[in-house]
Amino acid sequence: MTTKELSKPTGCAVEKQCTRTVAPKVNAIEKADSYLIEAEMPGVSEKNVDVELKSRHLRLTGTREGEHCTTQYQRALRLPEGIDAGKVEAKMANGILYLTIPKSEATRPRTIKVKAG
Numbered sequence: 837m838t839t840k841e842l843s844k845p846t847g848c849a850v851e852k853q854c855t856r857t858v859a860p861k862v863n864a865i866e867k868a869d870s871y872l873i874e875a876e877m878p879g880v881s882e883k884n885v886d887v888e889l890k891s892r893h894l895r896l897t898g899t900r901e902g903e904h905c906t907t908q909y910q911r912a913l914r915l916p917e918g919i920d921a922g923k924v925e926a927k928m929a930n931g932i933l934y935l936t937i938p939k940s941e942a943t944r945p946r947t948i949k950v951k952a953g
Contacts, residue, residue, distance in 0.1 A: 854905040860896065862911060869944050871919070871937040877909045878931035885933055887926050892917065896933065905910075918943030 843949050863874040872895075877885065880898040888895040898909040920938040 855908060856872050856905060857908045857910055859884065860898070860909045862913070869917070869939055871939070873913070873935040873937065874934040875909075875911060875935075876931060877933055879907070880909065880928070881932065882928035889921055890926060892919065898933070899914070904912055921935075
């Protein structure tokens with residue numbers, strides 16, 4: 837055995853990179869004019885988050901690079917009908933992805949005045 841072979845770590849976590857996939861915990865809240873979604877992705881920056889909305893299917897992905905392991909967050913949600921996809925907003929703060937998904941005008945509740953008659 838050579839000196840080079842002796843100094844090589846064996847069975848060490850540093851030697852192998854791993855990737856694990858995790859479904860982030862999600863909290864969904866319905867308000868009168870929108871849906872609020874919070875997805876926990878600790879250690880993920882806004883640069884490493886992707887939000888994709890196609891039809892009513894929402895796909896959330898995020899990546900956190902660790903020294904020994906990479907964590908990939910993935911979650912898919914089906915949204916109810918009547919959302920305004922063009923006005924969706926997303927922000928990342930303290931490891932939580934916040935999404936505001938407005939309801940379309942047609943699906944928002946409205947108050948109708950009753951007139952005397």
